Amino acid sequence: MTASAPSATVLDVRGVTMRFGGVVALEDVGFAARGGEVLGVMGPNGAGKTTLFNVISGVQRPTRGEVALGGVRLTGRSVDRVAALGVTRTFQTPVMFRGLTVRESLAVALAAHESGGAYPPGPERGLLACGLGMRGRRRADAALAERADALLAGTALASMGDRPTETLAFGEERILELARALAVRPAVLLLDEPLSGLNPDEIQDVLDAVRAARADGIAVLLVEHAVGELLSVADRVVVLDHGRTIAQGTPAQVAADPVVIDAYIGDELE
Amino acid sequence: MIASLWQYVLAGIVAGAIYALIAAGFVLIYQVTGLINFAQGEFAMVGAMTAASLAATGMPPLAAAGIAVLAAALVGALCYLLAIRPARAATGVTLIFITLGLDVALRGAGLFVWGTNPYALEAFSRGRAITIFGGVLQPQALWVLGTDLLVFAALYLFFRYTYAGTAVRAAVANPPIASTFGIPLRTFAFWSFIAAAAIGGLGGVMVAPITQATYEMGLALGLAGFVAAVLGGLDSLPGALLGGFVLGIVQKVAGGLLSTGWEEGIGFLILVLVLVLRPQGLLGRAARRA
Amino acid sequence: MKLSSQAYGPIGLLLAALVAAVVWVLPSSYTGLLTLIGLYGLVALGLNLFMGYAGQVSLGQAAFVGVGAYTSAALAVKTGLTPWLGTVAGALAAALVAYVLSFVALRLRENLLALATLALGIVINVVFNEWEFIGGSSGLKDIPGFALGGYVFDQRAYAVLAWLLFALGIWFAGNLVRSSFGRALIAISAGELGAQALGVDGERLRRQTFVLSAIYAGVAGAVYASVFSYIDPTSFGFVLSVNFVLMSVIGGIRSLWGALVGAAFVVVLGQVLRTVVPAVLPNARGEFQQFFFGVILIAILIWLPKGITSRLSEARRA
Numbered sequence: 001m002t003a004s005a006p007s008a009t010v011l012d013v014r015g016v017t018m019r020f021g022g023v024v025a026l027e028d029v030g031f032a033a034r035g036g037e038v039l040g041v042m043g044p045n046g047a048g049k050t051t052l053f054n055v056i057s058g059v060q061r062p063t064r065g066e067v068a069l070g071g072v073r074l075t076g077r078s079v080d081r082v083a084a085l086g087v088t089r090t091f092q093t094p095v096m097f098r099g100l101t102v103r104e105s106l107a108v109a110l111a112a113h114e115s116g117g118a119y120p121p122g123p124e125r126g127l128l129a130c131g132l133g134m135r136g137r138r139r140a141d142a143a144l145a146e147r148a149d150a151l152l153a154g155t156a157l158a159s160m161g162d163r164p165t166e167t168l169a170f171g172e173e174r175i176l177e178l179a180r181a182l183a184v185r186p187a188v189l190l191l192d193e194p195l196s197g198l199n200p201d202e203i204q205d206v207l208d209a210v211r212a213a214r215a216d217g218i219a220v221l222l223v224e225h226a227v228g229e230l231l232s233v234a235d236r237v238v239v240l241d242h243g244r245t246i247a248q249g250t251p252a253q254v255a256a257d258p259v260v261i262d263a264y265i266g267d268e269l270e
Numbered sequence: 271m272i273a274s275l276w277q278y279v280l281a282g283i284v285a286g287a288i289y290a291l292i293a294a295g296f297v298l299i300y301q302v303t304g305l306i307n308f309a310q311g312e313f314a315m316v317g318a319m320t321a322a323s324l325a326a327t328g329m330p331p332l333a334a335a336g337i338a339v340l341a342a343a344l345v346g347a348l349c350y351l352l353a354i355r356p357a358r359a360a361t362g363v364t365l366i367f368i369t370l371g372l373d374v375a376l377r378g379a380g381l382f383v384w385g386t387n388p389y390a391l392e393a394f395s396r397g398r399a400i401t402i403f404g405g406v407l408q409p410q411a412l413w414v415l416g417t418d419l420l421v422f423a424a425l426y427l428f429f430r431y432t433y434a435g436t437a438v439r440a441a442v443a444n445p446p447i448a449s450t451f452g453i454p455l456r457t458f459a460f461w462s463f464i465a466a467a468a469i470g471g472l473g474g475v476m477v478a479p480i481t482q483a484t485y486e487m488g489l490a491l492g493l494a495g496f497v498a499a500v501l502g503g504l505d506s507l508p509g510a511l512l513g514g515f516v517l518g519i520v521q522k523v524a525g526g527l528l529s530t531g532w533e534e535g536i537g538f539l540i541l542v543l544v545l546v547l548r549p550q551g552l553l554g555r556a557a558r559r560a
Numbered sequence: 561m562k563l564s565s566q567a568y569g570p571i572g573l574l575l576a577a578l579v580a581a582v583v584w585v586l587p588s589s590y591t592g593l594l595t596l597i598g599l600y601g602l603v604a605l606g607l608n609l610f611m612g613y614a615g616q617v618s619l620g621q622a623a624f625v626g627v628g629a630y631t632s633a634a635l636a637v638k639t640g641l642t643p644w645l646g647t648v649a650g651a652l653a654a655a656l657v658a659y660v661l662s663f664v665a666l667r668l669r670e671n672l673l674a675l676a677t678l679a680l681g682i683v684i685n686v687v688f689n690e691w692e693f694i695g696g697s698s699g700l701k702d703i704p705g706f707a708l709g710g711y712v713f714d715q716r717a718y719a720v721l722a723w724l725l726f727a728l729g730i731w732f733a734g735n736l737v738r739s740s741f742g743r744a745l746i747a748i749s750a751g752e753l754g755a756q757a758l759g760v761d762g763e764r765l766r767r768q769t770f771v772l773s774a775i776y777a778g779v780a781g782a783v784y785a786s787v788f789s790y791i792d793p794t795s796f797g798f799v800l801s802v803n804f805v806l807m808s809v810i811g812g813i814r815s816l817w818g819a820l821v822g823a824a825f826v827v828v829l830g831q832v833l834r835t836v837v838p839a840v841l842p843n844a845r846g847e848f849q850q851f852f853f854g855v856i857l858i859a860i861l862i863w864l865p866k867g868i869t870s871r872l873s874e875a876r877r878a
Contacts, residue, residue, distance in 0.1 A: 057757060083759035095754025097747040099814070108747045111740040112759040127768045130739035131732040141740050177754070184758050306671045353858045362670040363617050364861050367809060370619070371857030374802055378851020386846045485846075489798065493682070500675065531697075535686030538679035545676050546664050 009070075010035045010219045011056070011087070011188045016065035018051050018243075025051040026062070027243045033219040035187065038210060040234030040251070041223045044264055047240040049223045050092065053190045056221075057089045058082035069187060083112070086187035090194060094173040096165045102176055103161035106148035107141070109183035114144070148183075155179055156205050171202040178209055188219045195226050207233050231255055239263070273404050278526040279519055280405040284480070285494075286518020287418045288314075291473030292495025293502065293510035294421065295466030300504045301442050302455075302462040308369040309349060310470055311492015312376035317342040317471025318483035319380060322389035331394055335475045339468050345376070346467020350460050358456075373492065380485035391478035414476045421469055422511055429507075442505075470495075490534065494521075497541045503554020512552060568734030568816060572727025579723040583716040591715045593831055595787055597824045598722025599780040602729045604807040604819035606776030609733055611805075612813030613742060614769040615749025616666070617674045620681025621777055621804045624654040626688060626796030628778030629785040633703040634694050636786075643706045647782035654778025655771045657684070662767045681801055688793035699792025703785050718787045725783065726820065729776055733816050745769060799850065806857050812867020821869055826853065 011033040018026040026048045033039045041049050054060040056067050058079040066075040074082050097105045129137040152158050156175050168176065174194060181189055191210070195203050203226075210233055213220050224230040231237070231251040239247040239254055241263040247254050254260055292314055299307045321338035325331050349372050357368055393410040400407045429435040437453045445455060474483070474491070481487070498517045502509025517537055525533035544551060579598075583591050603625055610616050631653040632646030641649070665676045689697050706713040706721065713721065736742050747755040748762040756762055785791050807826050811818025833849040860867065 059753065078763075079753065079756035080759050080761045083757050088759070089757050091754065095751035095757075097755065098750040099746045100743060100750070104743050105747070107740065108743050108755065108760065109758045111744065112755075115759075127736070127741055127772065130741035131736040131772075133731075133735035133739075137739060144740065180754075180758060306675065353862070357862045360861065360865065363611075363674075364865060366617065366671065366674050367805060368858050368861050370802055370805065371854045371861065373854070374799075374850050375854025375858065378848055378854055381846050381848045382841070382844065382851060385843060493678075496675065497679075529690060531686055531690045535683050535690075538683045538686075541679045542664055542676055542683070545668055545672050545679075549668070549672060 009033070011221075012068045012071075013052075013056065014065055014068070016052070016055055016062045016067065018048070018055060018060065019063045024243050026055065026240075028065070029240065029243070029245050030065070031238050031245070031248060033188065033221060035217045035219050036214055037235040038214050038220045038222055038233055040230045040237040041221055041240065042227065042230060042237055042254070042260075043240035046242075048243040049240060050192060051243075052240070053089060053192055053221070053223065056082075056188075057087055057190060083184065083186075087190065088181045088184050088186040088188075089190035090174075090177045090181055090192055092192045092196070094170075094177040096168070096173055096176070098166055100165055101161065102152065102157055102163050102165060102168070103145055103148045105165060105176060106151055106180055106183055107144040109180040110144045110147055110151075111141075113184040114140075151179055151183055155209075156202065171198045174198060175202065175205065178206060182209070182213060186218060188221065189213055190221045190223075192223050193225060194222070195224055195229055203229065274526065275523065276403060276405045278522045280402065280407055280411075281526075282519030282522035283515060284407070284411045284414055284518070285522060286498070286515035287414045288473050288477045288491070288514070289494045289498040289517055290418055290511045290514025291421060291476070292470050292491055293498035293514050294425065294507060295470040295473075296496050296499035297502075297504060297507055297510045298425075298462045298466045298469070300499070302438060303354075303459045305354070305365050305369065306496065306504075307372075307463075307466065308366070308492065309372035309376055310466065310495055311488035311490070312373055312380070313342045313346055313467040313470030313488075314474030314477070314491045314495075315377070315380055315483075315485065315488030316345050316467075317474030318391070318478040318487060319384050319389060319474075319485065320471075321475045322391040322478050322483040323384060325391050326389060331392055334391075335394075338475050339471045342471020342474070343464050343468040346463040346465075346470075347460070349376075349467070350463035354459070354463070355456075373488070377486060377488055380488070384485050386485065388482040388484045389478070390482050391475075393479040408480070410476075410479045414480075417472060417476050418511070421472065422507065425507055493534070494537060497537045499551075500541055501544050501551055503551025506551065506553040509551050509553035516552075566734065566738070569727065569731030572723075572730045576720060576723035576727045580720045583719050588715050591719050592787075593827055594719040595715065595722045597820070597827045598719065598726045599784055599787075600804070600807060600827060601726050601820040601823035602722075602780040603777045603804055604811065604823050605726070605729050605733055605816060606773030607804055607808045608811075608813050608816060608819050609736070609745075610769050610773040611808055612815070613737060613745045613749065614766050616766060616770070617670065617677070618770075618773070619674050619678035619798075619801050619805065620684070621677075621773070622796045622798070622800035623681040623684035624658060624774040624777035625781035625784065625800070626684065626791075626793070627654045627657050627774075628781030629791050629796065630688060630694050630700070630781075631778070632782035633700045633785040633791055636704045637700055637702065640704075643704060643782065643786045646786075647779055650782030651775045651778040654774040654781070658771045658774030659767070662770050666763065666766050666770060678798065678801070682798060685793050685797055688796065695792070697793060699790065699795075700785075701790045703789045703791065705786045705789065706783075713786075715787075718783070722783060722787075725779060729779075730816055730820075737816065741765070799847065803853065806853055809857060810860055810868055812869040815867060815869040818867050818869040822867070825868070829853075829856075 009032045014030050016026055016029045043049050055062045058077055066073060068074060069085055069087060072085060149161055152161055157172060178194060194206050210220055222230060222234060234251055237251055237254040238245060239260050246263060247257045247260050292310055295310050296307060299305055317338045320341045321334045324334035324337060353368050353372055394413050395409050397409045429439060438458055441453045441455055441458060494517060498513035499510050501517055502513025521533045521537055524536040579594055603621060607618060607621050610618055628650030632643055632650040635641040635646045635649055636643055661680050665673060665680060668676050694700060744760050745765050748760055748765055752762055803826055807822030810825050811822030830849045833852055837844045
């Protein structure tokens with residue numbers, strides 16, 4: 001394990017175990033991720049990668065163990081509280097907000113971030129301010145739309161702000177979901193197979209966005225089946241198999257690890 | 271005090287037996303289609319009104335009862351074919367509203383056909399009331415309890431020992447796999463409506479001699495039926511039976527001790543408590559995502 | 561000047577002004593129908609926010625109408641409080657009841673939420689029936705009307721009041737759905753986990769919307785009590801809750817004007833049926849129009865699941 005000063009650690013996963021009935025999905029998984037690094041999470045199908053993301057983001061509560069962000073315990077908090085504290089994620093199947101346009105989808109993220117962590121949100125963004133159409137609120141909403149457009153300008157979705165999300169192609173959905181996640185300026189970003197279903201151009205776009213996020217000091221956790229791409233972008237890699245951590249290290253170390261090769265080949269032969 | 275309490279319990283057992291039949295219909299449809307059929311109580315209304323109005327023309331009660339159950343089954347089939355099947359692409363809430371529409375439409379149809387006057391139906395057998403530990407049970411109560419026994423035994427045997435029953439259980443456990451084995455889910459959905467309607471109609475026929483039959487009886491019966499179904503566990507037939515009896519007894523005891531107005535209210539308070547504390551019901555398996 | 565259908569407040573006021581004009585030439589029975597359309601439209605508007613935008617379902621909305629009606633009526637009858645303040649009290653009471661119930665009901669979804677709201681609606685109705693202080697099953701009568709200065713409201717004034725309240729309601733709702741609040745609501749109902757992962761507090765949004773829908777219902781109920789000067793528990797039963805769902809669905813649950821269209825449809829069709837059907841079928845009595853309502857509800861859901869207004873706006877776009 002790479003030694004690191006505790007202050008540099010953003011996300012701390014400690015002894016996480018997750019059981020569903022008799023099935024063990026995760027067994028004593030622990031690692032740390034620092035801001036400004038991409039941590040690849042590898043493993044064959046059923047290794048527990050998505051369960052790990054669910055535990056970190058608060059979708060599921062672990063049977064044992066805990067997750068902390070900068071020393072603040074996340075375990076036991078709801079998904080939206082975890083997000084407000086700085087951990088956001090994407091999903092294997094992109095979750096679209098049907099009924100909203102691309103710009104509005106981003107504005108939802110920006111508005112959530114605006115009130116982020118402040119519970120309850122201030123009166124200026126509550127039901128009354130919105131319903132009464134208060135000028136401050138309207139101005140703030142207009143500003144959100146402008147910021148949404150500015151964020152879109154840097155992506156493949158530039159000039160698509162008015163498109164209803166229903167009309168997006170699959171790759172565009174992935175890119176919108178990623179843009180949404182980045183809009184809340186997270187400390188930790190969990191990406192669940194962000195490359196699957198994308199064409200080569202889109203894959204490059206997403207990898208560029210991941211590198212840009214790293215440069216911004218975000219800790220990116222990346223689950224990805226495309227092992228080549230994952231190893232090319234990751235700074236460190238954690239390998240799971242049957243819910244256990246079987247290897248951790250730099251991409252080069254992991255790629256050469258016979259245990260890892262065995263796990264992958266073994267599973268492919270099964 | 272104790273004597274009247276015991277009498278309430280006996281009355282509750284009889285009411286509960288009726289609720290159990292209607293609850294069984296809910297469970298059948300829910301198991302096969304994942305749908306809560308808000309129109310379930312109207313099948314009982316159709317059964318009760320058909321039997322009572324035919325008997326009023328001089329037809330022997332048992333013959334009228336038989337035709338009434340067939341009429342209810344026919345209504346069930348029509349409900350499925352005209353309202354549920356055409357909307358099979360719809361999502362959960364839309365289907366809820368559709369069965370709600372069925373409930374309203376059937377009650378209105380009942381009003382057209384039979385008017386607002388109540389119909390009486392003679393008890394199926396004469397004979398003196400039976401006394402159990404000082405409590406009184408009318409002969410009709412034995413018919414009701416006997417019907418429960420037959421219906422639930424038949425359902426048990428069907429699901430346990432017939433090919434079709436096993437196939438339904440497989441389909442419920444794992445729909446995608448079942449359809450790859452060629453199990454026709456849509457046919458099952460059709461037959462689940464017919465069976466649920468027939469059983470509900472039978473419940474209506476049985477209760478008519480006790481409470482009289484009116485076009486609006488289906489609402490209260492249907493509501494009680496699904497309180498019983500939720501109480502027992504929406505996916506459990508034994509749960510429907512247990513839930514029916516528990517609800518019937520609680521209602522009659524509460525009604526007797528507080529006031530009859532609370533008979534219905536107490537049932538719904540229980541429903542809300544169960545939904546929040548134990549959504550899978552007393553005997554249901556771990557909650558299916560509803 | 562071109563008014564877009566999004567100009568909710570101005571158009572609402574325009575309609576209220578139109579109502580204020582026509583009530584002088586309209587026979588008084590039609591005036592009563594206009595009042596009902598305005599009040600039911602207000603309830604349906606709240607329901608559209610909760611069902612169409614927040615993606616939930618309520619089969620107990622009539623109970624909130626009842627809470628508003630009973631609060632205002634009981635205060636007026638027992639303490640002589642003016643219905644103006646009674647309406648405020650009715651709205652607050654409905655909001656309070658909804659707030660408390662939300663902790664029970666809003667933990668559930670779809671099927672089970674439908675059941676829970678239905679059950680809670682009926683329990684509230686049982687309370688109306690059993691609470692002798694508010695008249696029990698015989699209800700409250702001789703409920704005082706609204707007055708402004710020395711002027712006591714007649715049917716015409718109530719029609720205008722109802723439509724003014726609707727205008728206020730749709731103005732507020734219109735602002736809401738086009739604000740960040742409304743967008744967050746749509747996001748939560750379309751992709752709950754995805755929105756939560758961005759920090760959107762769905763539970764809070766749903767609760768607020770539920771309470772708001774109860775306020776709309778409570779206001780309508782309070783005015784209803786004074787318009788008819790008599791209420792009893794049967795006025796606020798399950799059948800009325802179903803009719804509110806019908807209004808929402810007919811107009812389209814994600815359309816604010818749809819609430820008014822749905823309310824008008826149900827009120828007018830009910831009146832037509834009550835006039836026409838007995839002429840054809842002399843035996844028809846009671847609430848037989850419900851049969852047609854049920855059939856229409858099913859037909860709309862099968863062929864026009866987004867409601868009548870969706871077809872209108874599609875036609876306009878084409």
